Amino acid sequence: MSDRKILVTGASGKLGKQVVSYLLEDFAVSPSQLIVTTRKAESLKALADKGVDVREADFANPDSLVEAFKGASSLLLISIDAAGPRTQPHLNAVAAAEQAGVEHIAYTSMPAAEQSPVVFAHEHEATEKAIKDSAIANATIMRNNWYFENIPEYFASILQTGHWLTSAEEGRSAQLSRKDLAYAAAAALVSPAKGIVTLLLNGGKSQTHAEMAQLMDKVLGTSINMVNLTDDQYQSQLETFGLPEPIIALCTTMDHHNRENLSDGTSEAFEQLTGRKPQSFEAWLEANKTELQKLANL
Numbered sequence: 353m354s355d356r357k358i359l360v361t362g363a364s365g366k367l368g369k370q371v372v373s374y375l376l377e378d379f380a381v382s383p384s385q386l387i388v389t390t391r392k393a394e395s396l397k398a399l400a401d402k403g404v405d406v407r408e409a410d411f412a413n414p415d416s417l418v419e420a421f422k423g424a425s426s427l428l429l430i431s432i433d434a435a436g437p438r439t440q441p442h443l444n445a446v447a448a449a450e451q452a453g454v455e456h457i458a459y460t461s462m463p464a465a466e467q468s469p470v471v472f473a474h475e476h477e478a479t480e481k482a483i484k485d486s487a488i489a490n491a492t493i494m495r496n497n498w499y500f501e502n503i504p505e506y507f508a509s510i511l512q513t514g515h516w517l518t519s520a521e522e523g524r525s526a527q528l529s530r531k532d533l534a535y536a537a538a539a540a541l542v543s544p545a546k547g548i549v550t551l552l553l554n555g556g557k558s559q560t561h562a563e564m565a566q567l568m569d570k571v572l573g574t575s576i577n578m579v580n581l582t583d584d585q586y587q588s589q590l591e592t593f594g595l596p597e598p599i600i601a602l603c604t605t606m607d608h609h610n611r612e613n614l615s616d617g618t619s620e621a622f623e624q625l626t627g628r629k630p631q632s633f634e635a636w637l638e639a640n641k642t643e644l645q646k647l648a649n650l
């Protein structure tokens with residue numbers, strides 16, 4: 353590839369780390385072509401030692417951002433994991449990318465950002481809009497479907513208790529692995545879109561929660577009991593567990609989103625971008641079997 357520089361924000365995070373690894377190892381980007389940002393530069397010392405330009409950038413601190421983004425041709429804006437409103441920090445990052453003269457921006461959004469009832473959907477919608485309204489001519493809006501990893505990271509109780517509480521009914525979602533989404537992001541940076549392109553990055557098979565549970569039983573040896581609830585019943589049940597209100601709202605609105613089939617779809621865009629098929633849920637379960645069985649006490 354040419355000597356254009358690629359910048360990855362959130363490079364210490366789970367997705368960002370994997371994007372950087374794919375860029376260096378699979379896409380032959382040299383360390384000198386890569387800029388990475390984090391709020392804690394010491395966390396990326398290993399990359400700095402390899403010759404990657406490690407810079408500090410906090411989206412909540414707009415003053416530092418333009419300097420941090422200078423010199424980048426293509427910039428991957430990884431949505432932040434902050435608790436609380438993310439819109440302003442994201443808009444700060446888009447404005448700084450524009451001022452720094454970035455030619456192409458890629459952004460990790462979510463499916464159906466405008467219609468979705470999920471509590472944080474409006475933050476993705478506002479960020480997409482800011483990108484489209486900016487002077488940055490080229491953008492890849494990656495509408496990343498749900499990570500398979502959400503099961504052990506956020507919904508481990510399914511494995512721990514053997515009960516899958518859900519109000520998603522027969523709604524389907526085409527989930528995929530975080531690694532596949534990282535590979536797609538690396539591909540989008542190496543071959544930047546011309547103009548504004550929105551990609552629906554889905555897994556290869558759209559499944560109901562019950563179908564996913566059946567695969568978990570088959571591969572992991574669990575015996576998951578589907579507990580089908582209305583949104584109100586799901587909320588009341590979660591309240592009895594003493595969960596904080598924002599977590600309860602997140603769970604119920606995600607299932608509302610899934611019930612409306614807003615994460616349904618095919619892997620066509622993923623395959624076109626990456627030239628490969630996403631890992632299936634069954635293969636992902638096999639690859640992570642030991643860790644998942646441990647959560648299920650098996």
Ligand SMILES: NC(=O)c1ccc[n+]([C@@H]2O[C@H](COP(=O)([O-])OP(=O)(O)OC[C@H]3O[C@@H](n4cnc5c(N)ncnc54)[C@H](OP(=O)(O)O)[C@@H]3O)[C@@H](O)[C@H]2O)c1
Nearest residue numbers: 362364365366367390391410411412431432433497498499
């Ligand atoms: N599709 C899905 O199912 C799904 C699931 C989970 C999350 N997500 C989204 O995808 C993103 C990446 O996922 P992940 O698993 O890699 O999450 P993660 O490991 O929690 O990484 C989040 C990143 O956000 C960065 N960040 C937080 N606050 C920031 C700020 N004020 N300024 C600049 N950077 C900030 C952190 O960077 P530093 O700490 O290095 O500054 C960190 O690298 C998440 O942040 C979230 O928006 C999607």
